[in-house]
Amino acid sequence: MLFFQLALILLASKAAGSLSVRLKQPAVLGKLLVGIILGPALLGLIHETEVLEALSQIGVILLMFLAGLETDLEEFKQSGRSSTYVGFLGIILPLGLGYLAGVLLGMPVLEALFLGLLLSATSVSISVQSLKELGKLKSKEGATVLGAAVIDDVVVIILLAFVMSLAGGDVHLGMLILKKVLFFGAAILLGWKVIPWFMRKFTVLRVSETVVTAALISCFLLSHLAEYTGVAAIIGAYIAGISISRTFYKTIVTEKVETMAYALFVPVFFTTIGLKVNFSGLWSEIPLIIGLSLLAIATKLIGAALGAKASGFGWRSALGIGSAMVSRGEVALIIAAIGQEAQLIPDGLFAIIVIVVLVTTLVTPPMMKLFFADPKPENAHN
Structure with missing residues (x-):
């Protein structure tokens, strides 16, 4: 059954990506919709399994690793101010209005704060x-988005620890912050000195594909280190990519990892997002789903765009940056699962939150297409 599912995912994903481009939309939109069509929400041909979830995780890790490889480090350094504005204003607005929405829905203060x-x-x-x-x-703009994502991840995880401590969870806020400081310190040291040295030493082994293997080892180890210290694994993968981008192995690693990632793992990642959609028993909650979705989209879009505007971007670029920050993706799903386990999200609301997170993910590509003024593809993978 697994082999049939993989064949179906790859066929449908590539076809849908091509169709999406023909309709003048980003290819990724079609790939995301494939999961909804093939999954429990409609046809029911594919369901979530542990194997597909594992392949999906590799897909998102490789995607962010490639983003690191293609990052201009000098541009990234120069975007520090704008990334900080975008990151913080992109948190303040959804945090405040999300809390207010929770209060209006009759949620206790702590649950509303968690929302x-x-x-x-x-x-x-x-x-x-x-x-x-x-x-x-x-x-x-791209460097600002990626920098703001790192800031957002760290700040939100620290705030999460604070809320969990108020809820009586076994969370030591000072220790959690220390672990994050240690992670970024270790990641910078590894990326600056250790990974380039490791690449040189490993590639002299007399076996095949040592360059890409060494790169993947670096990627997965930094992803694990990030996850272990409470930072999203994708941040570790991104830092690993930046590290290798500083070496003369960058081109060959990019070419080989792109081939591997876009042939199998990335299509599975996009498809499994859609597999999480299931409208069973939620039809009566459609007004709430629509309301929370609009709130989620508008607060992140406006907050991040205001941050970008305040740091010197024009309105069109600012709105493009804001739209790129709208997707809550796997980070919000992980936080929602933590909240459900800590009883900060009622079971009925959890299913609604999952749909809202997926809506924010689906609207992000067309919004970015709308706001970014110069849609000339670098190297679109359909």
Whole structure:
């Protein structure tokens, strides 16, 4: 059954991506819709399994690793101010209005605060693909989005620890912050000195494909280190990509990892997002789903866009940056699962939140297409 599912995913994903481009939309939109069509929401041909989830995780890791490989480090350094503005304003607005929405829905203060925190999360794994297709990944806007995503991840996780401590969870806020500081310190050291040295030493082994193997080892180890210290694994993969981009192995690693990622793992990642959609028993909650979706989209779009505008971008670029921050993706789903386990999200609301997160993910590519002014593809993968 697994082999049939993989064949169906790859066939449908590539066909839908091509159709999406013909309709003048980013290819990633079609790939996301494939999961909804093939999954439990409609045809029911494919269901989530542990194997597909594992392949999906590799897909998102490789996607962010490639984003790191293609990052202009000098542009990234120069975007620090704008990334900070985008990151913080992109948290403040959804946090505040999300909390207010929770209060209006009759939620206790702590649950309402958790809802606001959940809406503050962001995941740019989908946005990275759209940035590539729109020719913006190596631009100032792209560097700002990626930098803001790192800031958003760290701040939201620290706020999550604070809320969990108020809820009586076994969370030591000071230790959690220390672990994050240690991660970024270790990641910078590894990326600057250790990974380039490891690449040189490993590639002299007299076996095949040592260059790409060494790159993948670096990617997966930094992803694990990030996850272990409470930072999203995709941040570790991104830093590993930046590290290798500073070496003369960059071109060959990019070419080989792109082939591997876009042939199998990335299509599975996009498809499994759609597999999470299931409208069973939720039809009566459609007004709430629509309301929370609009709130999630508007607060992140406006907050991040205001941050970009305040840092010197024009309105069109600012709205493009804001739209790239809208997707909550796997980061919000992980936070929602933590909240459900801590009883900060009622079971009925959890299913609604999952749909809202997926809506934010689906609207991100066409919004980016709308706002970014110069849609010249760098290297679109259909």
